[in-house]
Structure formats: C-alpha cells, structure tokens
Amino acid sequence: MSEQVKNRVKELLSSGKIKGFLGLCSRNGHIAPHLFVNADDLDNLVVGDKLAAGDSRYPLNRQLINLVRAYPDETFGILVRGCDERGLTALASWNQVDPNKIEMVGIACPRELALACECLKPYPESFVDGEKCEGVSPESVARIDTLQVKERFDHWYHEFSKCIKCYGCRDICPMCFCNECSLENNELIRTGEIPPEIPTFHLTRAVHMAGRCIDCGLCSEACPADIPLRTLYKKVADIIDKQYGFRTGYDGAQKSPLNFLGGLPE
Amino acid sequence: MDYRTVLTTCTHCGCGCNFYLEVLDGRVIGTIPCKTSPINEGKLCIKGWNVHEFIQSKKRLTQPLLRKNGELTEVSWDEALDFTARRLKEIKDAHGADSLAFLTSARVTNEENYLFQKFCRAAIGTNNVDHCARL
Numbered sequence: 001m002s003e004q005v006k007n008r009v010k011e012l013l014s015s016g017k018i019k020g021f022l023g024l025c026s027r028n029g030h031i032a033p034h035l036f037v038n039a040d041d042l043d044n045l046v047v048g049d050k051l052a053a054g055d056s057r058y059p060l061n062r063q064l065i066n067l068v069r070a071y072p073d074e075t076f077g078i079l080v081r082g083c084d085e086r087g088l089t090a091l092a093s094w095n096q097v098d099p100n101k102i103e104m105v106g107i108a109c110p111r112e113l114a115l116a117c118e119c120l121k122p123y124p125e126s127f128v129d130g131e132k133c134e135g136v137s138p139e140s141v142a143r144i145d146t147l148q149v150k151e152r153f154d155h156w157y158h159e160f161s162k163c164i165k166c167y168g169c170r171d172i173c174p175m176c177f178c179n180e181c182s183l184e185n186n187e188l189i190r191t192g193e194i195p196p197e198i199p200t201f202h203l204t205r206a207v208h209m210a211g212r213c214i215d216c217g218l219c220s221e222a223c224p225a226d227i228p229l230r231t232l233y234k235k236v237a238d239i240i241d242k243q244y245g246f247r248t249g250y251d252g253a254q255k256s257p258l259n260f261l262g263g264l265p266e
Numbered sequence: 267m268d269y270r271t272v273l274t275t276c277t278h279c280g281c282g283c284n285f286y287l288e289v290l291d292g293r294v295i296g297t298i299p300c301k302t303s304p305i306n307e308g309k310l311c312i313k314g315w316n317v318h319e320f321i322q323s324k325k326r327l328t329q330p331l332l333r334k335n336g337e338l339t340e341v342s343w344d345e346a347l348d349f350t351a352r353r354l355k356e357i358k359d360a361h362g363a364d365s366l367a368f369l370t371s372a373r374v375t376n377e378e379n380y381l382f383q384k385f386c387r388a389a390i391g392t393n394n395v396d397h398c399a400r401l
Contacts, residue, residue, distance in 0.1 A: 019267065028273050030302040032286060035269040056301045056308075063288065063298075070290055071267055166312040172299070222299060224309040 004129040005079065006042050008105050012077045013039035018103050021077035022060050022067070024048045031056035033063060047079065047129070053113040054081070059218055061087045061097075061174035068097055077103040083117075083216035085124035086249025087174050090214055093255050096177050108132050117217055118234070121250070140231040141238060156232070157198060162225035165196040169205065169219035169229055175212045175248075182208055202232070209233045210240050211256030214249045267291065273300060278313040279372045279399060285310060287318055294318045354390070363391035372399035 005023075012018045013036065025034035025044040036042060048056045064078055080088065085104060092099045106123070108130030114122035120135040144152055170176050170183055182188055182204055189201060196202070213233040220230040241247050244257040271286035284303035288296035297318045301308035320326065330346035331338040341349075357365055368390075370382045379397065386395040 020269065030273060030284075030300055032273060032300075033271050033298060035271075037267075050302050058298060058301070063296075066288065066290065066295055067269060074267070164311065166310065166315060168299075168310060168312075168315060171297075171315045221301070221308055222310075224311065 002045075002047050002107065002129045005047060005105055005107060006045050008128045009036060009042055009045065009077060010039045012103055012105070013037070013042075017075065018077040019071070019074040020067075021079075021105070022064055023077075023079040023105075024056065024058065024060075033058040033060060035067070047107055053110045054117075057081070057216070057218065057221075059172050059174040059216075060084060061091060062172075062176075064088075064102070065091070065096055065174075065177055068101065072098075073101075075101040075103060077105055080104045080106050080124050081109050082119060082121045082123045083214050084174075086121070086214040087216065088249075089252045090175065090212070090249040090256075091177070093252060094177070094259075099252070117215070119215065120247075138231070138234045138238075140228065141234050144231065144235070156202075159227045160198040160202045161195070162227055163196050163198075163202065164225055165194050165201065166224060168222040168224065172218045172222040174216065174218065175209075175214060202227075202229075206232050206236050210236045211244075211246060211248055211258040213237055271298065276310070276314045276317060277373050278311075278317070280376070281305065283310055283314050285314060285317070287321075294321045358390060364394060366390060366392055367394035367396070368392075370395065370397045372397055 009021045009023065013021060019037070021036040023034060023036060024031050024046050025036070026046045027044055031046060031048055031050050036045065048054055048058070050056045060078055061084055064076060067076055078084070085106065088097060088099070088102060088104065091097045104124065106125070106127030108123035108127045109117070109119065110130065111133045114133050114136050118136045118138040118140060120137070122135065123130070123132045144155060147155060167183065170181065183201070184191055188204055190197060213236065215230065215234060215237065217230045219233070220228060223229060237247065240257070246254060246257050248256065268291050270289045272289055273284060273286055276283040276285065283306035284300040286298045286300060287294050288298060295318065297310070297315055299306060299308045299310045299314070329340045330343055332341045332346055332349060333339070354366065368382065368386045370379050383395045386392055
C-alpha cells in the first residue's frame with residue numbers, strides 16, 4: 001500500500017534499530033493489527049484504509065503498552081497518525097512509555113478522514129506519507145452547544161439510555177492504562193448490574209477523559225449502541241483547554257493539569 | 267519475543283463476532299474486536315470483550331468430575347460417560363422419559379445442538395430440551 005511506510009519500516013528493522021514494528025497488515029481478507037519483525041516480510045503492510053480512509057484503525061498504542069511492559073529494554077517502531085502521536089506524547093508524560101524507545105513512522109490523514117474525525121491536527125509532527133491538511137473544528141460540539149440546557153440534557157440522556165454497559169469504550173481506549181478502573185469501583189458504579197446508571201456511568205468516564213483523551217475516536221467506533229462518545233470527550237477537552245490552556249498530547253513538556261492534586265506543586 | 271494477533275470467532279453465542287486475540291509468548295493477554303468483520307464491525311458485547319480472561323483461567327474444568335461420597339472427584343471420560351448413561355437409563359426405566367430434561371449450550375456448534383436434541387427426542391424419547399441462551 002504505502003511504499004514510503006514500507007521503506008521506512010524496512011530500514012528500521014534491517015538496521016536493528018527496532019525489535020519489531022507495530023502496524024497493520026492485510027491478512028485473511030481483513031486488516032489486522034500486527035507486529036512486523038522481519039524486514040523481508042512487509043508485503044502485507046497497510047495503513048488501515050479498507051473501504052474508506054482510516055476505517056480500520058486499531059488501538060496500536062494500547063498494544064504497545066502491553067509490549068513495553070513485557071519487554072521494557074526493547075525499542076519498538078509504531079505506525080502513527082496525528083492522534084496516535086498525541087497519545088504517545090501523553091502516555092510518556094504519564095510514564096507509561098519511554099519516548100526514547102519508540103520509533104514513530106508517521107502518516108498524515110487525508111482531508112476525508114480529518115473531516116470525519118473533526119480532527120484539530122490530522123498529522124503527526126513528521127510523516128513519511130500523506131499530505132498535511134488543515135485541522136477541522138468540531139461542528140458536532142458546536143451543534144450541541146446551541147441547544148438549550150434541557151434539550152441538551154435530553155439529547156445526552158437519550159444517547160446514554162442506549163448503553164449496554166459493554167465497557168468497550170474503556171477497553172478499546174489507548175489512554176486507559178490504570179490498574180484500577182473507576183468504572184469497576186463499587187463506590188461509584190453499581191458493577192454487575194445493567195442498565196448502567198444514567199448519567200453517572202458515562203459522566204464518570206467523561207471526567208476521567210478530561211486531560212487524558214487524545215481524540216482518536218476509537219471509542220465511538222467500538223460502541224455497539226453508536227453513542228457519540230467522541231463528541232462528549234471533545235467537549236470535555238474544550239473545557240480543559242478553556243480552563244487550563246491544556247490540550248492533551250500537544251506539548252510533551254506539559255503535564256495534564258489534573259495530574260496535580262490540591263494545586264500545583266511548589 | 268513472539269507477539270501475535272490471532273483472528274478468531276467468539277465462543278459465547280451464535281452471533282459469530284470476530285476478534286483478534288492478542289497472544290504474547292504463548293499467553294493470551296487481550297481481545298481486540300475486528301473492524302473489518304461484517305458481523306460485528308469492530309464492536310463487541312461485554313462477554314466478547316472478556317473472552318481472553320477465561321481461556322487460561324485456573325478455574326476451568328479440564329476433566330470430568332463425579333461426586334463420590336459427597337466429594338467432586340476427577341474421573342476419566344469413560345467412567346463419567348458410563349455413569350451418566352447408566353443413571354439416565356435407570357431414571358427413564360423407573361419414571362419414564364419425561365422425568366428427564368436436557369439443557370444444551372449456546373457455546374457449542376449448531377451441529378452439536380442438532381445432535382443433542384436428536385438424542386433427547388429419538389434416543390431418550392422426551393421433548394424436554396432447552397438451552398442456556400434462553401435469556
């Protein structure tokens with residue numbers, strides 16, 4: 001598919017710079033997340049466009065965390081779009097990955113995907129394929145913001161009422177790395193019961209996405225009830241930006257304001 | 267290091283959702299729904315999401331158990347099947363075929379379920395057959 005990506009991965013693998021490359025491959029008629037370990041075995045490498053641009057993106061960062069936890073001394077390569085790069089920047093600030101042990105191979109998203117995602121930055125800092133296109137402001141958020149409070153509440157109540165409490169939004173999330181999850185905390189959530197409490201369940205997660213969500217949209221894509229979670233978390237990110245001037249994953253030196261309990265450290 | 271994503275089908279029900287099992291050095295560590303599957307299109311229910319947890323569970327039964335003197339004891343398949351067949355016959359002879367009921371599973375194949383109901387109806391002689399997916 002992308003010769004530029006293949007060439008870069010081949011270079012990284014054959015030089016021994018990386019132990020493996022976490023990317024996507026075409027096999028069994030599907031697009032699968034895959035760890036490439038052999039420089040001569042990259043024929044099936046793809047970037048995740050089966051029927052439409054970026055329609056088969058996978059939580060590669062989440063898989064990377066599994067790999068680096070098991071092999072902390074190894075360096076891995078990984079396919080990144082703008083969102084994935086933001087994810088790795090944020091994960092490094094939370095000490096979940098070592099940026100010195102990651103080789104990113106970037107691709108810029110096409111306009112079509114940037115529009116579908118309403119992505120503010122649909123490209124990583126450096127990329128080997130694709131063309132940089134401008135960020136898109138979130139119309140979905142603006143639309144809901146025009147509603148009166150009651151209508152807005154009704155809208156979300158209706159959306160949340162479709163939830164089957166599969167925890168898929170959390171399970172697919174490349175930023176959900178906590179050992180203990182609030183959504184499994186009996187003090188907050190009635191675990192083992194359906195339907196979920198509305199809006200407690202969803203707002204608990206939304207609050208936890210504040211300063212954490214990198215707007216990849218995998219949660220919305222994984223939701224069997226098509227709840228527009230991405231729109232909700234975009235709004236949460238806007239609030240954090242407005243209140244603290246912080247957007248997750250844009251500046252590696254900046255930690256999430258919600259990292260600090262009881263005010264900034266001295 | 268051996269890291270694989272293995273495409274497979276959910277065993278929990280008959281929908282047939284596809285997902286990748288993440289396998290690191292021979293251990294199953296995670297489930298990732300398959301986005302290009304026409305069945306589930308990258309989505310799963312809570313049971314599917316947790317398939318990887320039961321595969322290596324120490325609580326899984328690996329051998330038939332028979333209660334002997336009040337204690338569940340591991341026995342061979344031959345012994346378990348002989349015991350079951352004998353007791354089914356005894357109960358049927360003493361109380362009739364409709365004194366028995368059979369519960370099959372959504373977690374086996376269509377063909378196995380067909381065979382099972384055939385066994386109940388043709389071999390035992392009762393229509394008392396149901397399955398665990400009657401939710």
